[in-house]
Amino acid sequence: MNQIIIEPYEPFDSNDSESGRRRRRKGFGANLYTIRFIDEEISETDKFIDDYIDDYEEDMAIIAAKMKNIQIRGAKEIYFRAAGSIMDAVMELPEKEQYSKLRLYCLRWTERILILGNGGVKEVRTYQEDDLLYGHVKLLQKLSELLQERIVVDREIQITEDDKLIGNLEFEIDDIF
Amino acid sequence: MKKLEKLLNKHTETEKFVTKSMDIADQISQFLVEKNWTQKEFARRMGKQESEISKWLSGQHNFTIKTITNIETVFGKNLIWIPQYLAEYVSVEDLTRILKEMKSSKKPRKTNHKIQPSIIENRA
Numbered sequence: 227m228n229q230i231i232i233e234p235y236e237p238f239d240s241n242d243s244e245s246g247r248r249r250r251r252k253g254f255g256a257n258l259y260t261i262r263f264i265d266e267e268i269s270e271t272d273k274f275i276d277d278y279i280d281d282y283e284e285d286m287a288i289i290a291a292k293m294k295n296i297q298i299r300g301a302k303e304i305y306f307r308a309a310g311s312i313m314d315a316v317m318e319l320p321e322k323e324q325y326s327k328l329r330l331y332c333l334r335w336t337e338r339i340l341i342l343g344n345g346g347v348k349e350v351r352t353y354q355e356d357d358l359l360y361g362h363v364k365l366l367q368k369l370s371e372l373l374q375e376r377i378v379v380d381r382e383i384q385i386t387e388d389d390k391l392i393g394n395l396e397f398e399i400d401d402i403f
Numbered sequence: 404m405k406k407l408e409k410l411l412n413k414h415t416e417t418e419k420f421v422t423k424s425m426d427i428a429d430q431i432s433q434f435l436v437e438k439n440w441t442q443k444e445f446a447r448r449m450g451k452q453e454s455e456i457s458k459w460l461s462g463q464h465n466f467t468i469k470t471i472t473n474i475e476t477v478f479g480k481n482l483i484w485i486p487q488y489l490a491e492y493v494s495v496e497d498l499t500r501i502l503k504e505m506k507s508s509k510k511p512r513k514t515n516h517k518i519q520p521s522i523i524e525n526r527a
Contacts, residue, residue: 237407275406287414288463290407291421295462299425304432304460326463 228263230369232395235260235271235342238294256301257389258293259341261369264396270344270362271330278328282347285328289319293342301340306332309353309363316366318353319345329353331362333370338389341369368399425462427471427482432460434478448477 235258260269268276279286292305309331310316317334330345344362353359376382376394383393404412411418435445442460446453458464475482484492493501 237405238411239405239408279406279410283410284414284417286407287410287417288421290411291414291418292425292462293407294411294418295422295425299429302429302432304428304457305425305462307457307461 228399228401229265230261230263230365230397230399232259232261232341232369232373232391232397233269234258234390235269237271237275237290238297253338253388254300255298256296256338256340257391258297259339259391261341261343261365270365271342274330274344274346278345278347282328285326288326289328289330292319296340300337301334302337303334306334310367310370315370316363329359331359331366333366333373335373336385336389339385339391341366365399369397372397372399420465421463424464424466427466428460428462428464430482431474434480434482438478445477449473 237258260271262269275286296305306317306319308316309318309329315333315335317332319330319332327347327349328345329348331343333341333343335341343366346356346358346362348356348359350356350359353363373383377385383391383395386392431445435442440448442456443453446456449456459466459470471482481492489498
């Protein structure tokens with residue numbers, strides 16, 4: 227059994243452009259979250275960054291630029307590629323382009339709430355063919371299920387007017403393998 | 404400085420490219436809403452596969468001028484304005500009014516983009 231927590235994620239310094247701040251104030255932008263295993267210090271997204279930033283610098287820059295834009299524009303569905311099943315909100319960033327093999331998996335909860343997970347290099351046609359990628363997607367799929375239950379059924383988590391998640395954000399998830 | 408911030412400071416061109424590509428994707432998306440077309444319908448009119456349209460809208464596609472021209476033809480509207488010829492697209496009065504409208508916009512959730520009002524049709 228694994229214990230994980232959803233936490234707010236701020237991958238950039240706050241000194242972004244004035245126009246970006248204005249758009250965020252007006253409510254266009256998305257709030258970013260990440261997930262962390264409770265017994266670990268570093269989040270899954272930070273692990274992804276640490277693992278690939280040196281060897282896949284250009285690809286990581288594309289993902290970073292998209293993240294930054296999503297914080298300003300919102301997590302519009304068009305920016306992502308569905309990675310899980312129709313039953314969950316697991317998405318892949320970026321959309322498939324030949325020049326980039328690096329993938330970050332995330333839960334696009336709404337246009338204003340994006341939960342970033344972990345990722346890796348996709349050398350295979352589907353993530354199911356790669357244990358590492360499969361593990362990252364499966365974890366988000368399970369979290370998607372539990373989050374849905376906690377928001378809709380149990381009401382242990384609420385979404386505030388400014389699209390923030392509040393309430394019990396700690397989850398127990400079975401081992402993936 | 405945070406790692407990704409540092410990375411983008413080093414790759415300013417990549418950040419500008421992604422931002423520009425997302426600008427174009429947002430504009431196409433807005434045109435689709437205005438026309439009430441699905442991505443499938445748009446793909447049919449463009450003579451492309453739907454998967455190709457998904458790539459265009461992903462916010463990292465490197466559009467060619469030919470593709471942009473074809474998109475503009477299908478929508479009957481300009482996707483990109485060239486500053487030097489802005490006066491040919493829209494009068495100073497209309498532009499002032501548009502900017503005022505954008506600044507006073509209070510309902511972003513309903514109207515994400517206001518820069519393409521109906522008065523701005525294709526120059527042709």
